[in-house]
Amino acid sequence: xxxxTQPEKLLSVFKGAPVELKCNYSYSGSxxxxxxxxxxxxxxxxxxxxxxRESIKGFTADLNKGETSFHLKKPFAQEEDxxxxxxxxxxxxxxxxxxxxxxxxxxxxxxx
Amino acid sequence: DTAVSQTPKYLVTQMGNDKSIKCEQNLxxxxxxxxxxxxxxxxxxxxxxxxxxxxxxxxxxxxxSPKSPDKAHLNLxxxxxxxxxxxxxxxxxxxADRDYxxxxxxxxxxxxx
Numbered sequence: 001x002x003x004x005t006q007p008e009k010l011l012s013v014f015k016g017a018p019v020e021l022k023c024n025y026s027y028s029g030s031x032x033x034x035x036x037x038x039x040x041x042x043x044x045x046x047x048x049x050x051x052x053r054e055s056i057k058g059f060t061a062d063l064n065k066g067e068t069s070f071h072l073k074k075p076f077a078q079e080e081d082x083x084x085x086x087x088x089x090x091x092x093x094x095x096x097x098x099x100x101x102x103x104x105x106x107x108x109x110x111x112x
Numbered sequence: 113d114t115a116v117s118q119t120p121k122y123l124v125t126q127m128g129n130d131k132s133i134k135c136e137q138n139l140x141x142x143x144x145x146x147x148x149x150x151x152x153x154x155x156x157x158x159x160x161x162x163x164x165x166x167x168x169x170x171x172x173x174x175x176x177s178p179k180s181p182d183k184a185h186l187n188l189x190x191x192x193x194x195x196x197x198x199x200x201x202x203x204x205x206x207x208a209d210r211d212y213x214x215x216x217x218x219x220x221x222x223x224x225x
Contacts, residue, residue: 036216044155044202044216084153098143098208099168102155 002027004089006103013077014111021072021106023061023087030092033063033070034100038084047072047085057081077110084108115139118203118217125193126225133188133220135203141215143167143208144186146178149200149219158201161186162208193224 005024013019025031035047048056050063050070061072070087087103118135125131137144145168146158160168161180175191190197203217 034214043218046213046215049213086155098162098206099145099157099160100147100204100214101157105153105155107153 002089002101004087004101004103006085006087006106008106009104010107010109012109012111015079016076019072019074019077019081019108019110021085021087021108023070023072023103025068025070025087025089027089027091031063032090032092033061034088034090035059035061035070035072036086036088036102038086038105040083044086077108079110079112082108082110116203116205116215116217118201118220120220121218122221122223124223124225127193127195129193130189130191131193131222132190133201133203133222135186135188135217137184137203137205137215137217139205139207139215141205141207142183143206144180144183145204145206145214146186146188147202147204147216149202151199155202159186159188190222193222195224198222198224 003026033050036044037047038044059074063070084105084107086105088100090100116137143162145160149155158172159178164180177189180186200219200221202219204214206214
């Protein structure tokens with residue numbers, strides 16, 4: 001079965017501090033991993049996906065297949081980063097596994 | 113604006129009523145979804161349609177009936193609403209043969225009294 005685990009419900013840091021939101025997954029096939037962000041009472045927005053290896057708003061995430069992890073990192077947190085972050089998994093196109101399985105989410109709170 | 117839109121944004125109703133939520137996407141995607149976000153912010157897929165055909169039904173009670181009149185629309189009808197149906201319902205879409213980059217609607221906050 002597919003599963004995404006985000007062990008921290010809440011991560012509270014001060015502005016300027018480094019941030020790491022943890023995500024581990026289990027999936028028997030080749031996964032596509034994503035990070036979605038939900039600002040207060042807004043829609044979910046795609047933050048980044050492992051396949052594009054890009055940095056968005058200073059966030060990066062590296063897929064580690066050995067550790068089955070896809071942790072989200074940012075070297076210097078900003079107050080506007082405060083939001084709910086979801087790690088999600090799907091199968092690669094063509095596998096028929098075309099749904100997102102979400103972790104339980106981590107609320108990031110950045111204090112001034 | 114190219115986007116996924118859904119109406120209404122808020123829905124407050126009594127137990128036992130029947131209600132519908134509408135969703136439209138103008139992204140030209142062939143796959144649409146309904147996700148439920150419960151009070152603990154946990155997100156779970158309910159249904160998925162590809163080219164108007166149901167492909168995912170995640171053991172949702174049959175009081176929930178999705179309907180896809182065309183590729184751009186996926187509506188959700190809920191019969192005999194229960195207190196536990198209170199949640200935020202998100203519509204989403206993606207293009208299956210390209211990638212599964214999924215775009216979400218703004219959500220419908222359903223409150224059952």
